Amino acid sequence: MAEPDPVPPPAPGWASVVDAIGPKVRDLRQQAGLSLQQLARRADVSAASVHKVERGDMVPTITTLLKLAEALERPIGHFVDNGAAEPVASVVPAGARPELPSGEPGVHRAGITGPAARFRLQGTITEIDEGGAGADDGPRSGEVLVHVLSGELTFELAGERHVVAAGDTLHYPGDRPARWHATGSGPARAVWLAVRGS
Structure with a gap:
């Protein structure tokens, strides 16, 4: 046998x-x-x-x-984690948005996208106090999209001036320096998205 x-x-x-x-x-x-x-x-x-x-x-x-x-x-x-499957999607609960440093007084940012190690798209909910201002000075590749939820923002971008009110969206190349400020009466609130270039 x-x-x-x-x-x-x-x-x-x-x-x-x-x-x-x-x-x-x-x-x-x-x-x-x-x-x-x-x-x-x-x-x-x-x-x-x-x-x-x-x-x-x-x-x-x-x-x-x-x-x-x-x-x-x-x-x-x-590439060398314990082999456990990584979830496909990342959820950021409304009450757990990480506060992100803005570097500009009167500007408050909270993260709304998944970890930068996994995703090229990065975004925030950004609140700008009345009269608050800031700048994206680059240089960086990719794109930036700003959708204003409330209030009004004015952008100075590559010699152009854009007034972006509630419900409006501004989309521009990320390698262009941009300066912006809240120009309406009261604070402004916007979804701010940036895609890193490859």
């Missing part, structure tokens, strides 16, 4: 972490709209290496992983 095949030992705990690296690289590359070649150029590694990492045919060296993490704008910990 033949003996039963031995039960294979369980995979070591780190195996699931290693196995998850490739899919995480592929998912982030696709989210960023990059081809294998574009990511390879950005990370200064060969396209063949990126392909092998994504397929799980190669475990990246620490140097390669650091380059990929920088190119994909993620901390290296994103």
Whole structure:
């Protein structure tokens, strides 16, 4: 009578972490709209290496992983966490919006978007006291969108003047310096969104 095949030992705990690296690289590359070649150029590694990492045919060296993490704008910990599935969406409850420093007196910002390590879009609910002012001096790539919920904001942008009242939206390239101030009677409140450039 033949003996039963031995039960294979369980995979070591780190195996699931290693196995998850490739899919995480592929998912982030696709989210960023990059081809294998574009990511390879950005990370200064060969396209063949990126392909092998994504397929799980190669475990990246620490140097390669650091380059990929920088190119994909993620901390290296994103790729080597405990293997637990990261939620697809991020919820910011109204009562738990983080207060963000504004650097401008009379300007109060509360975060409304998910963690910067995972998302390129960053946004706030911004409240500007009557007469309050501020500036986005750049340089940065990407785009900025401001939707005024109440009050009125006036923007000076690349030699243009824009008065943005409640219900209006201003959308502009993020590499243009912008100065703004609350010009209505009373405070202004706006949703402020910025997308980092690639």
